[in-house]
Amino acid sequence: MRDVVLYLHVVAGAAGLLLGPAWLLARQRGRPGRGPAAGYQVAVGVVAVTAGLLAVTDPSLVWLLPVAVGTEVLAVTGALARRRRWSGWRSWQPHLLGGSYIALVTGVLIAETGNPGFWLLPALIxxxxxxxxxxxxAGVPAEPLAQGA
Known part of the structure; x- marks a missing residue:
């Protein structure tokens, strides 16, 4: 069972790493990028859930619980910030979504190298x-609020 959860974790993480830039490129080209955005959110959600499952089945991975929850919170809050037009969303959204993506990159680097220095490097870059x-x-004109958003 652990192998299945680990497989899902890796596949979802890889999907998130691919969908994050696809979402960003769609937005830069003036498209809503709903498909990549939804896919990214699902991928990060699966990564968070599987990390949580791995953490509760292996006491040495308990540190994954707060990282998993934090990553999911960053991703969801970042997506909601723009959609709900929260005050200051233009400043917060890049940090929130970028933070969730940085967490995915950090996870890969730590898993592959075991080097704790990779906790800091992705955040700096x-x-x-x-x-x-x-x-x-900051230079994007305000969009009209979508119906039902």
Missing amino acids: GQLPIAVAKHRL
């Missing part, structure tokens, strides 16, 4: 694309 996204969003 991720600041540049987050800053670029914030700059672009």
Whole structure:
């Protein structure tokens, strides 16, 4: 059973790593990117659930629980920030969604290398694309609020 959960975890993580940039590119091209966005949210959700399952079945992985919950919270909150037009969403959304993506990258690097230095490296490197996204969003005119959003 653990192997199945681990397989789902890896496949969902890989999907999230592919769908995150696809969503970003769609948005940069002026498209809503609903498919990649939904896929990214599902992938991150599956990663969080499977990480939680792995953590409760192996006491050495209990540290995954807060990371899994935090990653999911970042992804969902980032998606909702724009949709709900929260005050300051243009500043917060890149940090929230970028943080969820950085968590996925960090997970891969830690799993593959075991090097704790990779806890810091993705966060540092991720600041540049987050800053670029914030700059672009600052220049985007306000969109009308969608019906039912």
